[in-house]
Amino acid sequence: MRFTAVDLGASSGRVMTADVTPGTIELAEAHRFPNRPVRVAGTLHWDILALHQGVLDGLRKAGPAESAGIDSWAVDYGLLDAAGRLIGNPVHYRDSRTADVTERIDPYEVTGLQFLPFTTVNQLLRERLDGAETLLMIPDLIGYWLTGRIGAERTNASTTGLYDVTRRDWAWDLVDRLGLPRRILPPITDAAAGPVRDDVAAELGYSTVVTQVASHDTASAVVAVPAAGPNFAYISCGTWSLVGVELPAPVLTEESRLANFTNETGVDGTVRYLRNVMGLWILQECLRVWDHPDLEALLAEAGKVRVEAVIDPDDPSFLPPGDMPARIDAYCARTGQRPPEGRAQAVRCILQSLALAYGRAVDDAARLSGRPVEVVHLVGGGSRNALLCRLTAEATGLPVVAGPVEAAALGNALVQARARGLVGDLAEMRDLVRRSADVRTYEPRGREWPQ
Numbered sequence: 001m002r003f004t005a006v007d008l009g010a011s012s013g014r015v016m017t018a019d020v021t022p023g024t025i026e027l028a029e030a031h032r033f034p035n036r037p038v039r040v041a042g043t044l045h046w047d048i049l050a051l052h053q054g055v056l057d058g059l060r061k062a063g064p065a066e067s068a069g070i071d072s073w074a075v076d077y078g079l080l081d082a083a084g085r086l087i088g089n090p091v092h093y094r095d096s097r098t099a100d101v102t103e104r105i106d107p108y109e110v111t112g113l114q115f116l117p118f119t120t121v122n123q124l125l126r127e128r129l130d131g132a133e134t135l136l137m138i139p140d141l142i143g144y145w146l147t148g149r150i151g152a153e154r155t156n157a158s159t160t161g162l163y164d165v166t167r168r169d170w171a172w173d174l175v176d177r178l179g180l181p182r183r184i185l186p187p188i189t190d191a192a193a194g195p196v197r198d199d200v201a202a203e204l205g206y207s208t209v210v211t212q213v214a215s216h217d218t219a220s221a222v223v224a225v226p227a228a229g230p231n232f233a234y235i236s237c238g239t240w241s242l243v244g245v246e247l248p249a250p251v252l253t254e255e256s257r258l259a260n261f262t263n264e265t266g267v268d269g270t271v272r273y274l275r276n277v278m279g280l281w282i283l284q285e286c287l288r289v290w291d292h293p294d295l296e297a298l299l300a301e302a303g304k305v306r307v308e309a310v311i312d313p314d315d316p317s318f319l320p321p322g323d324m325p326a327r328i329d330a331y332c333a334r335t336g337q338r339p340p341e342g343r344a345q346a347v348r349c350i351l352q353s354l355a356l357a358y359g360r361a362v363d364d365a366a367r368l369s370g371r372p373v374e375v376v377h378l379v380g381g382g383s384r385n386a387l388l389c390r391l392t393a394e395a396t397g398l399p400v401v402a403g404p405v406e407a408a409a410l411g412n413a414l415v416q417a418r419a420r421g422l423v424g425d426l427a428e429m430r431d432l433v434r435r436s437a438d439v440r441t442y443e444p445r446g447r448e449w450p451q
């Protein structure tokens, strides 16, 4: 059976077809398009109509399928008016409107989220809500445009700072206390599906059903981690790196709050206990500033050089778009370190610093949750970066299994396949990935780094 997975990442959108048999899943790319934010009158927006057009183009190219599913980055949303029209253009979580947020407003013991200035609740408190009738997270918004159906998907709702991770519903007391209108939060849905609108079917040249998947891309990626047992950590490694373990229940202790760990909701009642690490964003911005040199050649050079400087990738100075090479230099100056010289050293500095941050996060996740970690699964675009994988094996002292690259799309398709009875629980879905996906293992060798 064929399924279509729409996966909107911060760096690109992709539409993939997945052919599923009882024993295999095979993924193919039907369409990929850039995700280019647009600054308008000082505010950084997602180009939501271009993204929607990319989804339509992709669905047309992919052709008929049993169903389609949509996932994207978390946190951001669109607002609809009473007539169901989008009010304004969704704002990018890297916009400066939340730059002044230095303290959490949502209680950790309720939402279980790490402090991030741009969490939905912080954005909403800086938003004009008069005239807003409905808030839809990005995949829910695209799903609404395709099917006309309104709802809040659970894994993405859990990233808003307005979701009670224990009661598994909107945190209504918090919503009231913050003076946010209850009406804008749609019912949380788990297993919704609906046919595409007639005009969409006419445009695609076929009709299909949109099945609700784990619409937070990280939740979908964690579904497709090819782990054989429970004792693993994952690094969902793209624009962001989401580093953690999968648990049956949240960890809401003071120690966990202080360690800035998040309890996001996963499929089947699981908890994604993880830390957001700034990720390959810093490298992406360097490449942009350097006018897009060949990445593979640069990584090969970075594999040969040595550099001592270490940055904290989570330093707030690396969050907004901008001149990352200059910010790395400034960080080094501030911390009394010799800055990297040239591009290869800068790249190595970023990757070493990320690997160190992954090492800390894996240790913290294991310690705070009590879950032993025997292997690290690194999935997403970053799994193509062999140097990063080697450094991560070194920094964690654990074998790193790299791949699949398109984990989010795979997890998206697997949840659709399950809705059609082709596969069972999480363990079965992961078995299927293990049998089908291309992975490579990197053992810690104590040679690469630290020297």
Ligand code: ADP
Pocket (backbone or CB within 6 Å): 008, 009, 010, 011, 012, 237, 238, 239, 240, 280, 281, 283, 284, 295, 296, 299, 380, 381, 382, 384, 385, 386
């Ligand atoms: P997102 O879903 O956030 O858009 P991806 O999972 O697509 O991110 O990962 C994008 C990242 O993957 C890029 O920033 C780049 O660092 C890395 N990447 C992609 N292709 C390669 C490659 N051939 N070699 C090394 N790294 C790569």
Ligand code: LRH
Pocket (backbone or CB within 6 Å): 009, 010, 072, 073, 074, 075, 093, 216, 217, 218, 238, 239, 240, 242, 276
């Ligand atoms: C990764 C991701 C991450 C969120 C961030 C906004 O794409 O969804 O899990 O924290 O984007």
